[in-house]
Amino acid sequence: MERVIVAHICCLRKVDPWHHWRWVAEKLGPEVAGRELDCTWRVLSLDAKHYLAWSHRQWALRALGGWEDELDYCHELLEADVFNNSAWNQRYYVITQSPLLGGLEAMRESEVSYTIKAILANPANESSWRYLKGLYKDDKESWISDPSVSSVCLNVLSRTDCFHGFALSTLLDLLCDGLRPTNKHRDSVRALANEEPYTNLANLVCTILGRVDPIRANYWAWRKSKITVAAM
Amino acid sequence: MSSTSSSQMGQLVADKHVRYILMAEKKKESLESVVMDHLRMNGAYWGLTTLDLLDKLGTVSEDEVVSWIMTCQHESGGFAGNTGHDPHILYTLSAVQILALFDKINILDVGKVSSYVAGLQNEDGSFSGDMWGEIDTRFSYIAICCLSLLKCLDKINVEKAVEYIVSCKNLDGGFGCTPGAESHAGQIFCCVGALAITGSLHHVDKDLLGWWLCERQTKTGGLNGRPEKLPDVCYSWWVLSSLIMIDRVHWIDKAKLAKFILDCQDLDNGGISDRPEDAVDIFHTYFGVAGLSLLEYPGVKAIDPAYALPVDVINRIIFTKNDC
Numbered sequence: 001m002e003r004v005i006v007a008h009i010c011c012l013r014k015v016d017p018w019h020h021w022r023w024v025a026e027k028l029g030p031e032v033a034g035r036e037l038d039c040t041w042r043v044l045s046l047d048a049k050h051y052l053a054w055s056h057r058q059w060a061l062r063a064l065g066g067w068e069d070e071l072d073y074c075h076e077l078l079e080a081d082v083f084n085n086s087a088w089n090q091r092y093y094v095i096t097q098s099p100l101l102g103g104l105e106a107m108r109e110s111e112v113s114y115t116i117k118a119i120l121a122n123p124a125n126e127s128s129w130r131y132l133k134g135l136y137k138d139d140k141e142s143w144i145s146d147p148s149v150s151s152v153c154l155n156v157l158s159r160t161d162c163f164h165g166f167a168l169s170t171l172l173d174l175l176c177d178g179l180r181p182t183n184k185h186r187d188s189v190r191a192l193a194n195e196e197p198y199t200n201l202a203n204l205v206c207t208i209l210g211r212v213d214p215i216r217a218n219y220w221a222w223r224k225s226k227i228t229v230a231a232m
Numbered sequence: 233m234s235s236t237s238s239s240q241m242g243q244l245v246a247d248k249h250v251r252y253i254l255m256a257e258k259k260k261e262s263l264e265s266v267v268m269d270h271l272r273m274n275g276a277y278w279g280l281t282t283l284d285l286l287d288k289l290g291t292v293s294e295d296e297v298v299s300w301i302m303t304c305q306h307e308s309g310g311f312a313g314n315t316g317h318d319p320h321i322l323y324t325l326s327a328v329q330i331l332a333l334f335d336k337i338n339i340l341d342v343g344k345v346s347s348y349v350a351g352l353q354n355e356d357g358s359f360s361g362d363m364w365g366e367i368d369t370r371f372s373y374i375a376i377c378c379l380s381l382l383k384c385l386d387k388i389n390v391e392k393a394v395e396y397i398v399s400c401k402n403l404d405g406g407f408g409c410t411p412g413a414e415s416h417a418g419q420i421f422c423c424v425g426a427l428a429i430t431g432s433l434h435h436v437d438k439d440l441l442g443w444w445l446c447e448r449q450t451k452t453g454g455l456n457g458r459p460e461k462l463p464d465v466c467y468s469w470w471v472l473s474s475l476i477m478i479d480r481v482h483w484i485d486k487a488k489l490a491k492f493i494l495d496c497q498d499l500d501n502g503g504i505s506d507r508p509e510d511a512v513d514i515f516h517t518y519f520g521v522a523g524l525s526l527l528e529y530p531g532v533k534a535i536d537p538a539y540a541l542p543v544d545v546i547n548r549i550i551f552t553k554n555d556c
Contacts, residue, residue: 058412083460089413130403215449
């Protein structure tokens with residue numbers, strides 16, 4: 001009932017109602033956690049990327065709790081649309097903020113496995129590749145030494161039926177962060193080259209990126225100019 | 233409905249857009265006007281700034297606009313979206329920006345307006361939109377931009393304001409509305425703009441954010457606001473101004489973006505839409521022209537990427553003495 005009254009007042013005042021609902025909910029306490037999550041669920045079922053609804057949902061979890069089912073909820077949304085960047089962001093929010101999980105490092109292995117599955121199903125998904133990198137926040141060593149990261153790049157590069165841009169840029173990041181390339185890496189990349197000269201691997205990756213992602217040619221040219229000896 | 237141009241780069245039909253804006257101003261009983269009634273102040277800022285960018289500000293009655301603006305001021309010092317509505321930081325900035333266009337900031341009780349804005353800062357450095365307390369980094373930008381135009385930035389705790397904005401920085405280098413919220417081009421503009429105005433851009437990882445921003449360019453040439461969303465002309469402003477402020481604008485394909493904006497014009501009736509073939513509105517007309525300004529399109533005045541006002545207006549303010 002409070003929500004109806006608040007919505008009516010907000011309509012009259014021509015203001016956005018989300019903050020007012022928070023104001024009311026804070027007065028009512030944690031018993032309304034389920035109700036607030038339910039409310040955002042309804043909005044997100046109509047528009048799964050609704051920015052204010054996600055902001056309200058994050059507030060509700062922080063202020064009122066209800067973390068138990070949140071990871072499952074993210075999974076549900078990603079099953080419906082694996083390209084939903086908001087759901088990937090929320091997943092990251094849950095694994096880093098939930099008091100019920102062990103934090104980023106504890107969740108890393110299972111999340112890497114989850115993300116790789118998503119990447120292999122849709123390699124042209126910017127969100128999943130960014131999420132993968134995010135799992136190694138502040139831990140460059142693990143990022144370059146985890147074989148599953150390197151091998152998902154190789155897997156995608158060996159396919160002929162998909163966009164290679166994100167796999168290439170991830171490999172470029174790995175090389176620039178200190179990954180020692182193997183012959184597998186070199187062969188994989190060379191197979192994509194169109195008679196482009198091989199000076200060093202990172203350099204070749206940038207050249208190919210300039211071709212497969214031409215709208216960002218200037219960016220890839222800049223990346224090429226920044227390659228240090230360590231990445232060769 | 234907007235019509236597409238030929239496959240070559242189209243032209244900016246500036247005169248048609250001027251006519252569209254002036255006609256919209258007159259249609260007070262139209263459905264669009266009634267629905268937008270409460271944010272008329274924002275609409276006025278979008279329309280008038282566009283006119284100034286096209287060097288046609290002289291076609292409106294300055295006295296009429298300025299007196300209407302003053303009827304929107306609340307006793308607290310803040311401005312409402314229209315006469316008789318409640319004050320909010322959103323409309324307070326628009327009011328100050330419009331007065332800046334007309335070089336009429338001097339009619340304000342600057343102390344009163346700046347106190348209203350400064351009073352909205354919270355202990356953690358964030359800003360609320362109004363007395364009801366909603367927090368969003370948009371309001372951080374609005375407060376900082378507004379107080380900077382009024383030369384009263386020292387009325388707030390700038391260090392804490394910056395600290396709060398930085399707490400909203402995400403792993404991808406972008407910024408959200410609150411800590412942990414998804415990076416969004418509109419929020420990024422607000423955070424980068426606020427950091428630029430306060431001389432705090434060293435908190436931005438320019439290479440990382442620059443890449444996230446240039447990834448907003450889709451195959452159509454248009455820019456979206458988040459991964460996997462549709463391109464929209466308004467991001468021609470938010471993404472582009474952010475890229476310019478961090479000195480990375482050369483990472484997008486400017487020609488393709490300009491063509492996308494021009495393809496969103498209604499070549500017959502004027503106005504610009506969010507994407508080709510959609511209905512036009514004042515909001516997208518402003519962002520389209522502002523985007524073209526940032527792309528240095530001929531015939532459009534230069535716009536300041538942080539203050540979202542013509543550069544000559546900002547220069548005038550910088551060289552004017554002001555007592556806070």
